[in-house]
Amino acid sequence: MELRVRATKSYGEFRLSADFEATGSRLGIFGESGSGKSTLVNMLAGLVRPDGGEILLDGEPLFDSTRRVNIPPERRRIALVFQHPHLFPHLSVRKNLLYGYHRCASGHRRISLDDLVEVLRIGHLLERGVNNLSGGEKQRVALGRAVLSNPRLLLMDEPLSALDDTLRFQIIPYLRGVCERFGIPYLFISHSLVEMRLMTDRVIVFEQGRQTAETDADKLARLRMGTNPVGYINLMRLTDPQPHGSLWSYEWGGMRLYLTASPGEGGLLFELSSKDMILFKKHPEAISARNLLHCTVADLFTVGNKAGLELVCQGNRLVAEIAGEAARELEIREGSEVFAAVKASAFRRLY
C-alpha cells in the first residue's frame, strides 16, 4: 500500500496540515489526543472534506482540490474500525457482518463469511442481536464487518482505547491475525506506544496538526523513555510455563525466568518496564531478586538525564534505564558486561 497525503483542514483555531508519503502494510499514526489523528482518518475515509491538497492511494487520487476530485466514502473501499464498535443495533450479528460484503462488487470479494468467522471465532454469535454482546465480542464483530467489506485499506482509529487492559491485549492478536491472514494493509491510529509496537512496522508521529517524525515504533518508544512515566516497556513472549516452588518458571529464548504471574488462559506476552531492573557491575553474591541475567551492553543512548541501555542476554534483547550519573560511575559503555536483577513480581502479563 502506498499512501500520499498532502492536505489541510482548519476548524476554528485548529489547523491540520498533513504532508507525508507512506509505504507498507502495517502503518501507524501516533499522537496525543488533539494532534489531528482523527481528522486525518476522516479525510482518508472521505467523511471530512479537506480544505485543499491531495490524497492518493496506490497512485489513485481519492481527493484532489485542483482537479476537483473527491471520491465519496462508499467508493473508496477504505473501511473503518472506530474506537467504539458502532454496530447497527437493529441488525443481527450476521447481518452486521454482511452489510459491507453485500455492497462490495463481486469481483472484489476475496474474503468469505465462513473464513472470517473462523479467524475471529464468532460463529456462535451469528444469529444473536448485537446489544447483548460483551465489549470484546462487539469489537470483534466490528472488525469483521470492516474486513468483510473487502477493503483495500483498513483504518483503525484507536480501536482498543475503549477496552480495558486485559481485553485490549486479547483483541490485538485478532486485529493482527485477520489482517495478515487476508492480506489487508492497515493504518493503525493510537496514542499507546505498546499498541504501536505490537501492531505496526512504521510510525508517523503527529503533533499539533502536523507530522513531526517518521520512525519505527521501537525507536519511538526509546526516544520517549525519558518522558514516559512507565519508562520503556520491554515486551517479552515467554513459553513453557512450569511450576517452580511458589513461583512459575518460563522459557525466554533459551533461558529460564522466574515470575510470580501464573500462565492462565491465552497468549504469554509479558511486559517489563526498563525501570524495574537494577544493574550490577559484578555478580552480587546474595540477592532477593529471583532473576539475575548476565548481559552485554549492545547500545547506550541518552534520554534527558537518563541512560538507556540495550542489553543482550543469550541473544535476547532488553532495554534498561539508569541515571546518567550511575552509567558514568559504573563506567558502562558498549561491550561492557553487567548483571541485571529483576524481581519475580516485576513482570506483568498483557495476555
Place this chain on the structure above:
Amino acid sequence: MISFTPADIDAIRLSAKVAVAATLVSLPFGFAAAYVMSYYSFRGKVLLEVLLNLPLTLPPVLIGYLLLLSLGKKGWLGQYLDAAGIRIIFTWYAAMIASAVVGFPLLVRSIRIGMESIDERLIQASRTLGARWYDTLFTVILPLSFRGVIAGSSLMFGRSLGEFGATIIVAGNIPGVTQTMPLAIYEYASSPGGERMALALCLVAIVLSLAVLFLHEFLGSRLGRRD
C-alpha cells in the same frame, strides 16, 4: 339508547378517512423534510425551519382561509386545477389537505427527534462499508428513526381527527360530503336539543383517540424491546 343517523355515521367514517389519508399522504414529505433538516446545512435553512413550523402557530382558521384563496377557482393553484377539471374546495380532499397542512409540523418534529438521536458514526460506518446515501437512508436511518415515524404519525392522525378551523373554511360543513366529526359535534351543540348527540359523538372521538394512542404505545414498546 343512542342511535346515530346515517349522516353521523358518515361523519365518523369521513373523519377516519381524512385522518388516515392526511397521515399517509404527508408521511413521505414529512420524512423527506425531516431528513433534509437533520442532515443538510444550506443557506435559508432557518427560513425553511420557520416555514415548516408556521402552521403550528397560525390560527387554523387563517390556514383554511389561505388554502381557500390558493385552491379556489381563481386562486394561484386553483385556476390550473380548474382548467384540468379538478375541484378541491368543498370536497373531502380539501378536508384532507387542511388536516395535512395543520398536522405537518408535528409529523416533521417527531421524525426529526428520531433521526437526530441516531449516532452519526453509524451513518458514517454504513457509508464507508459501501452504502450510497439513499442506501444508508433506507437501511440505517429509516429503521433507527422508526419510533419517531410512529410517534409523528399518531400525533398527526390525532390532530387530523380533531381538525376543525381550517376544515370548515376550505371544505365547508356539508353532511355526508365534508362534515367530519368535529363539525357534526359543532352542529349538534349549536342546535337546540342536540346535546345528547353531541356527547355521543364526543364519546366516539375519545374512543378513536385512545385507540390511536394505545396503538402508538404498543408499537413503541415493541420496537424498544428489540435487541
